[in-house]
Amino acid sequence: MAQWIQGTVVDNIHRTENLFSLRIDAAVDDFTAGQFTSLAIDIDGERVARPYSYLSSPGQRPLEFFCYTATDGLLSNALVKLDSGDQLWIKQQPTGFFVLREIPVADELWMLGTGTGIAPYISILNTSEPWDRFQHIVLVQAVRTQADLLYQEMIKTFESKYPDQFSFQAYVSREPVPGTITGRVPASIENGSLEASVGRQLNTELSHIMLCGNPDMVKDTVIVLKGRGFRKHRRRTPGHITVESFW
């Protein structure tokens, strides 16, 4: 059984009204990019724990998590208040199968995320493995407002380091922002606007698609992709779609 260990907050960067980056020092076990752990705080004598994906890559310190403050959310409203030097609990052992070793052979990797669902992709893209394995990588970051388009500097470093191997597409649902797609991910796959914008076609022979974040996006995108002949990937029945829902 996974053990709780103490972590110390290095810093807590409040990026928007409801998004923050929590950086922690803790002697956790090695993890694989794309995995998650659990964070917890004892509130009124009870340990309140929730899963959080690593945004930092294996070996990187401090550990980093990209967090959303959920309305009335018990843990996230406590985490957002933490300051440098404060303590919290973290599971020593990592969990999860949203990792590249679970992805079958493919030429192209499409990484589609909403909100904080971009965290595991950043962890993966900051390792060498995806760049060694895939001919092309498409990263999609779908958010509500322009201010929510965070970690752009990091994404720009992928663009400049891998100009022919990497495409990035932002979606902003609540305001028109030049260069972004307005609207939802499933609709844009259905009407072809994502593929038109990145200049590549999703292809059942070549593409593997990872979906992460909002469960409605995950569910509806799977439905649209199934309509185009893609299948969910399982170890026993290989397919094209790998998912991680955040709630």
Ligand SMILES: Cc1cc2nc3c(=O)[nH]c(=O)nc-3n(C[C@H](O)[C@H](O)[C@H](O)COP(=O)(O)OP(=O)(O)OC[C@H]3O[C@@H](n4cnc5c(N)ncnc54)[C@H](O)[C@@H]3O)c2cc1C
């Ligand atoms: C495998 C996994 C990995 C996760 N990784 C992250 C992560 O890296 N960053 C992160 O912020 N959360 C992540 N979550 C969600 C996280 O575990 C918590 O649910 C969330 O932080 C809110 O906790 P809470 O106690 O404040 O509210 P909860 O009672 O857990 O949630 C209340 C409601 O808030 C909404 N909500 C929860 N999480 C989010 C979110 N991330 N974005 C928008 N709305 C949300 C949902 O409507 C949910 O029903 C992950 C969940 C899973 C299952």
